[in-house]
Each structure stands twice: as structure tokens, then as C-alpha cells.
Amino acid sequence: MAIVIIRQDGKASHWKEILLSTSKNIPIYEFGEEHPKEDITMALVWQHPKGSLKQYPNLKCVASMGAGVDFIMADSDISENITITRVVDPMLANDMSEFVIACIYSHLKNLSFYGQQESQKSWTRKEYLSKEDVTIGIMGLGELGRTLAKDLQHQGFQVQGWANSRKEGIHTFLGKKELTQFLSTTSILVCLLPLTEDTRNILDKELFKKLPKDAYVINVARGGHLVEKDLLNMVDSGHLSGASLDVFSQEPLPQDHPFWGHPNIHITPHIASISSPKSIVPQILENYNRLAKGEQLKNVVSTSKGY
Structure with missing residues (x-):
């Protein structure tokens, strides 16, 4: 052997x-x-x-x-x-939870916006959100998703999840029949799904339309979950307020990709949890x-x- x-x-x-x-x-x-x-x-x-x-x-x-x-x-x-x-x-799950929570707070407090301002030497204030203003919806309640949900609840966030079975202590929506209801009440969407034939390209225009206006998307699962052109269209149209993306269909992200430099899309190089x-x-x-x-x-x- x-x-x-x-x-x-x-x-x-x-x-x-x-x-x-x-x-x-x-x-x-x-x-x-x-x-x-x-x-x-x-x-x-x-x-x-x-x-x-x-x-x-x-x-x-x-x-x-x-x-x-x-x-x-x-x-x-x-x-x-x-x-x-x-x-x-457990270490992987904790690292992932910390990363996603950092993305959430960055979105609430406009840290990416101020980072861009700093490079431009601009001084403009932007209204921020508090945890009471948002409901976080987690797609995928495996070990990573459950750890994130419990950590967010501990910090006082309103949390709900979407999965194939109910999870103790987490308000859970089940399967395709409850997906629309889940999305309609989610203001920050976190994708932690496994990549399967059923979940490939699940983050598409039709799904984004079911989110409330100004919803924010965080994808830390797999690049194959996201239809990238649909995300761009929905952000540029103003329906989505933006996105934090750690995974992509092609990695490294090509130099000419439209995500680079986009003011409302935050990019990290697949480092959410290693x-x-x-x-x-x-x-x-x-x-x-x-x-x-x-x-x-x-x-x-x-x-x-x-x-």
C-alpha cells in the first residue's frame, strides 16, 4: 500500500x-x-x-x-x-465564517467604497447599514454554512438558510418549492453550496431578480455557481448593490475580466479558507x-x- x-x-x-x-x-x-x-x-x-x-x-x-x-x-x-x-x-469552517463575516461588515460599513476614495484622495461620506437592517440568507447548510449561521446569530444578525433538510436552530427554507420565499426576504445572500449538476449556474439572473432591490451577493463556494455576466448586468442595472467574490469560473481571473476595477464588486483570490x-x-x-x-x-x- x-x-x-x-x-x-x-x-x-x-x-x-x-x-x-x-x-x-x-x-x-x-x-x-x-x-x-x-x-x-x-x-x-x-x-x-x-x-x-x-x-x-x-x-x-x-x-x-x-x-x-x-x-x-x-x-x-x-x-x-x-x-x-x-x-x-472545524478550522476550515471557522476560517470561512470569519472571512464571510468580514465581507458582511465591509459591505455594511462601505469599506470598499472608502478604499476607492482613499486612492482618489476624495472625502465623501456614505450612509451605512447596521445589522438590524439586514437579513442574511445562507445557501447551503453543511458544516461551513451551519458554523457561519451560528456565528452570525451570536453577533445578533437575523439569519436564515436554504437547504434540502431543516437544521436545528436555523430558520430553514426547503428545496426548490421554498427558494423564492427564501430569496424574497434575503438582503445579503451567501453561497456555500456544494457544486453539483443541480447547483451549477444557480446564481443567475432569474435568481437575482427574486432578491430585494439593493441586495448584496457573497460567493465563497465555487465559481461554477455563478453566471458572471448575469451578476454584472444586475449590479450595473442597480438591482443588486454589489458583490464579494472569492471564487471564479477561471482562476486566476483573466486580466481583461470586467470584474477587475468594478466599483461595486470586491475580489479576493480564492483565499476565504485554506x-x-x-x-x-x-x-x-x-x-x-x-x-x-x-x-x-x-x-x-x-x-x-x-x-
Whole structure:
């Protein structure tokens, strides 16, 4: 049994070093180095090249090195017999919650507006909002969404969620039949949905029309959720007051993209929450040991649901 790490961001060596420092007895290889393909039983992946996994005849587990698994589900070469797992990390959820709350306060207190003014040496005051003025609607109440909802409630925000099942302690709207009602009372919309065939392009013009005028959109889930031209149209028309975007359909965002420099669209480079090796490595090693013993793995993804 052995592990292969497949990443395209130059971080594979760092992850290998941390894994080996924690468990020296497990053979661990980077995808780009020579390694015995038949020994690989677990692949640790993040945005791996499609088709790169089919060369491992004894592969039993593909483990996402983050919370998202949409890129794994999009790889048609992965056998149905291979178990897919993801990261469930309280630190990741806390980081995401802090980031989204920062975006919310920035919107309420017009911090992006004043940042632009500073660069222009302009002195103009703009009326701000308070937490009592807004209702925050969270699309997706998995671990990340629930953590955010509880943190916002603790700070005194009005919070509601949209999901497939009711969540304790959170006013929840269910499925497609209650989506319009959810949107009509949401003034700040946060997308934390998994990316599936049902949720791809869900943030489109028809959805935005159902939000109240001057609603604000925060997308920290996946770029594939958003129809970018629809967001631009709805912001430029004045229906939406703006957006904070951390994820995009193409990353890095192309230099000629109209989001750059847009006064009402705040951009960050996919940094809302980043998987920490220190908190994730123990999960990986536990599942590796479970795999060796033929035991049930933790944090298994439902291939039918896509998360």
C-alpha cells in the first residue's frame, strides 16, 4: 500500500514532507516522481489532471485535500468502486465564517467604497447599514454554512438558510418549492453550496431578480455557481448593490475580466479558507489506516448527491 499526491499548484512536496514527518512508515510519492503504480491504494488530490488516476490499477480511495469534491466528480475515469472522501475540518469552517463575516461588515460599513476614495484622495461620506437592517440568507447548510449561521446569530444578525433538510436552530427554507420565499426576504445572500449538476449556474439572473432591490451577493463556494455576466448586468442595472467574490469560473481571473476595477464588486483570490496540513494530515492518515484494515472510511462523499 502507498499514497500518491497529485496537485498542480507546486505544493505537493510540502504536503509530502509533512505527511512523512508524521508517519515515516507509509510510502508516499509525488505524482511527478518515479513510483510503483501498482502499489498506490490512496490518491490525495486537489484539482488533479483528468485521467491521471486511471493508471493506478489498485486504487481504492481518492481523497480530496479540501472540502470541495466537484473536480473529482467531474473525472469520468474514476471507477464507481473507488471511495471518495473529503476534508471535514472545524478550522476550515471557522476560517470561512470569519472571512464571510468580514465581507458582511465591509459591505455594511462601505469599506470598499472608502478604499476607492482613499486612492482618489476624495472625502465623501456614505450612509451605512447596521445589522438590524439586514437579513442574511445562507445557501447551503453543511458544516461551513451551519458554523457561519451560528456565528452570525451570536453577533445578533437575523439569519436564515436554504437547504434540502431543516437544521436545528436555523430558520430553514426547503428545496426548490421554498427558494423564492427564501430569496424574497434575503438582503445579503451567501453561497456555500456544494457544486453539483443541480447547483451549477444557480446564481443567475432569474435568481437575482427574486432578491430585494439593493441586495448584496457573497460567493465563497465555487465559481461554477455563478453566471458572471448575469451578476454584472444586475449590479450595473442597480438591482443588486454589489458583490464579494472569492471564487471564479477561471482562476486566476483573466486580466481583461470586467470584474477587475468594478466599483461595486470586491475580489479576493480564492483565499476565504485554506486547508491547513496540520489539521488535515491526521484525517488522511486515519483513513489510510482504516483502508489498510478494511474498515469504513470517514468523511465519505455520496456519489449520488455529489457531496
